[in-house]
Amino acid sequence: MKPRTGQTSKDGGFWDKDIETIERDKLKKLQEERLKEQLEYVFRHSPFYKKKFIKEEFHPKDFKSMADIQRIPKTCKDELRQAIAKSRNPLPHLCSSRDKIAGFGCSRGTTGMSTFSAFAKDDIDLRTECYARSLFQMGLSPKALFHSMMGIQSITHFILKDAANKLGSIYVNDGVDNLPISIQIGRSLKPNVLLTGVRTLLEMEKALKTEELLPKDAFSYKIAILYGDVVGRHLINHVKERWGVNEVFSLGGSAADLLWYNFDCPYHLGNHCLNEDMFLVEVIDPKNGRPVKSGEKGELVVTDLCSKGAPHIRWNLEDVVIPLYEPCACGRTHMRLKYLGRSLYEVKINEKAIFPAEIEHLLWGIPEIAGAEFRIVKYAGEMDRVKLQVEAGQGQNKGVRAKISRYLEDRLGIEVDVELVTPGQLPVMDIKTPRVLDLTRSR
DSSP states (O other): OOOOOOOOOOBTTBSSHHHHTOOHHHHHHHHHHHHHHHHHHHHHHOHHHHHHHHHTTOOGGGOOSGGGGGGSOOBOHHHHHHHHHHHTOSOTTOOSOGGGEEEEEEOOOTTSSOOEEEEEHHHHHHHHHHHHHHHHHTTOOTTOEEEEOSOTTSHHHHHHHHHHHHTTOEEEEOOTTOHHHHHHHHHHTOOSEEEEEHHHHHHHHHHHHTTTOOHHHHOOOSEEEEESSOOOHHHHHHHHHHHOOSEEEEEEEETTTTOEEEEEOTTOSSEEOTTTTTEEEEEEOTTTOOBOOTTOOEEEEEEESSOSSSOOSSEEEEEEEEEEOSOOTTSOOSOEEEEEEEGGGOEEETTEEEOHHHHHHHHTTOGGGTTOOEEEEEOSSEESSEEEEEEOOTTOOHHHHHHHHHHHHHHHSSOEEEEEEOTTOSOOBTTBOOOEEEGGGGO
């Protein structure tokens, strides 16, 4: 059942043209065959999924075609957390003996207790192939110097390294928590490709500002790949202008539980899931569980079709996205995603759904506080206005606060209350900044 890997021929900008341009009907047939095998596999080998399937009265033989996909129970992270606590086993979904495991992953715990995953060597090799496809589509080429700031404690770091080497690129990594070394590498080695979190990138920019330097005066990056936040147009323009890069790409996915990622299309028409031969990607309506149409909003659910270590079935990533199923202008047929944000961070204002990414995109349009940290204060399940905390320097006053309110109100069509707080006052979490303070949870 292993997908083909290791193809080294490049044809017209594709790493593996046959699979990247496969007809959707053929791709769905391949997914169907692999899903049947994977369901049988986890039922036999995963205590977690066998118990879950029996409890929800599902048997792998109930799945005969993709028309039966909704019969397969969805899985959420809280279910796994409960199983971990009850069994006192960090890997209740493990399907393989530990001596066959080549690496473990650990989630960041953004929405609760961290969870673990396990990957056999073949599982990691499959992901290396997936990354090679995506890195190649973004322009990573032989002899490119690829500066990755993905934490060296992450298994993703090792997969990125192997994928870059597979492309003939040179890989350098300093770890996400070592800003001075990151800046030194950028200045001294002059890498031309950078992969980093949005927050880390802005911290590098602040550090150079103390020397009265712009990043483009110190670095030679031509491609920037950003993760950890939804990457909007204002941020892209900011990075191009101040960093002197030619292209800015975004990265989304699930770092630890699935090691599943999607990267921006070369035409910037959404994030390509260039791994649909290895993962089944669904976007569903959370109210009825049915797939949404192309261009409609829904929740992201992913199934690992090929892994043997600790695969997940219909895993809810807790992300809200807009899928695009049509073939892309770049020639690839794998679906694309446009990220709106985490479902946990969605707030309702007069029945209108607002995500922090929408606020962030607008704040970039205000020069006085462009790039500033902020968070939404969720004071009720249904709110009549946006309550916002924004970090601002001591020299900024009520005039700035009023300007922010007016700017957002004009564009959102809802009332906005702004509280200015001192820089550093809002909490941060590694590469991600908690964008919502949920006061309703403490009641």
